[in-house]
Amino acid sequence: MSDVVDAIIGQWTKERPDVVEDLWPVELFARIQRLARVIDKSAKAAAAAHGVEHGEFDVLTTLQRSGPPYALTAGAFLKASMVTSGAITNRIDRMEAKGLVERVREGDDRRTVRIRLTEHGHEVTRAAFADHLANYAQLLADVDRDLVEKTAEGLRQVLETLGDTPVK
Amino acid sequence: MSDVVDAIIGQWTKERPDVVEDLWPVELFARIQRLARVIDKSAKAAAAAHGVEHGEFDVLTTLQRSGPPYALTAGAFLKASMVTSGAITNRIDRMEAKGLVERVREGDDRRTVRIRLTEHGHEVTRAAFADHLANYAQLLADVDRDLVEKTAEGLRQVLETLGDTPVK
DNA sequence: CTTGATAATCTCAACGTTGAGATAAAAGCA
DNA sequence: TGCTTTTATCTCAACGTTGAGATTATCAAG
Known part of the structure; x- marks a missing residue:
């Protein structure tokens, strides 16, 4: 083959x-x-299918998996997302207009902006993430499970060697 | 790790x-x-570094590796590149303006447009491709060679299973 | 031939990202 | 306190892609 x-x-x-x-x-x-x-x-x-862009979905899941209080600064998204600052601002703008997140300026540092998941945002994320995982599973439906694991492990080693490590 | x-x-x-x-x-x-x-x-x-966009570089290498006469139809790029027709048209427009390729309307089917690599395009491709491979090699400089091969093999099997096969 | 369907390419407005620069706040230092 | 540097976010024009539709040419019947 x-x-x-x-x-x-x-x-x-x-x-x-x-x-x-x-x-x-x-x-x-x-x-x-x-x-x-x-x-x-x-x-x-x-x-x-859930009315969100690819990049917006990334923001949603990043927020949800961050756990309570489901709020992160714009800078945190910059580090996590591999896109530029302008892209983050635009994403948040759109998502705020859709009522998925809200900007919160609070705390001692008034430069920072916390992006918080709204109740509606939570619901959309749950539904979209479920579909997302189902879609992933279907893509790999005919692929040997052991092959997936071994290949993923190989990629992890490449990522590590390339210096793509978490939370620097 | x-x-x-x-x-x-x-x-x-x-x-x-x-x-x-x-x-x-x-x-x-x-x-x-x-x-x-x-x-x-x-x-x-x-x-x-060679004055070409990522997508343009893709067109250049596709042309060069296709061998003589270094000319392909716009449709051929569509199948090979995974982008939409509008993107191909724009790429060719820009590359023609730069003198990298030229549109040739010849043959029996007058709907088709052949994109041909110019002499200048050939030179740029050679130089850019050399740098491209050097860049690739450097990225993997610290990665075990055997791991690269095994992981690539795993990915190939995934691609095959997903139905990403050549020249349909 | 003519008609209808198919095929190849191009057009163009909308879209998201880029990337440099602007704005504003905080921190470091004298 | 003043001054400079650093940090966090936003602004905005330029850019490439998308995707539906237009255009033009070929093919298949009848």
Whole structure:
């Protein structure tokens, strides 16, 4: 059996035999990117069914899994989300308009803004997250469970080596 | 050792113990998405050094590895690139303005447009691709080579099972 | 031939992100 | 207290993609 990436590497091997030795990272990275696209599209559709954008869903779940009081600063999202500050501001703006979250300025530091999940936001998150997990499960329905675990473990080691560690 | 995804799953386990059983796909997918972001950013920077966007670089390499006569139809890019038709048109527009490719209307079907790599496009592609591979190699410099191969193999099986096969 | 359906590409407004800069508050230091 | 630096968030124009629809060409019947 072979996949799209095998085909791509086969083409390079024919057209550019001089770079074949340097193609091994492509075996990993191209597949990661390809799978990311597939997952993204699917997750986007699952979130859209609940009226939220992909990035907004990310904010919702980050808030919910953070536990009580379900409020984080804008800066916390910046570190967690891998997007720029402008994107966070826009997301919060939209989500506030939808009544999913609310900005709360309280505490000693008046520069910080806490983003708090509303009751409505909680409900939407619960429903959307359930669909999200169901969607994930369906994507992997025909994949051997042991293979998933072993591959995930391999990716974790790559992430660690690349320095993608939590809460720096 | 633990990575960002371990931390995320740990949070879910505490806050939503009722969904722990359904979290296993996250172990794989979250890492794929996280790595995809890292790779994307790095690849984007490498391409930008040669004055081309990420998507444009994709068109360039697709053309070069297709071999002589280094020309493909717009439709071929659609199937290969996982983006929409509008994106392809825009990419070609920009690349034509830069002198990287040229639109050629020839052959029996006058609806089709062949996108052909120019001499300048060839040069840029060679240089950018060399940097791209060097960048990839550096990202994986501290990762065990055997781990890369095994993980890539796991991802291939997932892709195959998901039906991402070449040239349908 | 003509009609209808299919196929290939392009158009364009809406959308979310980027990234540099602005604003404002807090902290460090003299 | 004043002054500078740092930190947190927001602003906004530019950018690339999306996705539905328009355009033009080919194919299949009748």
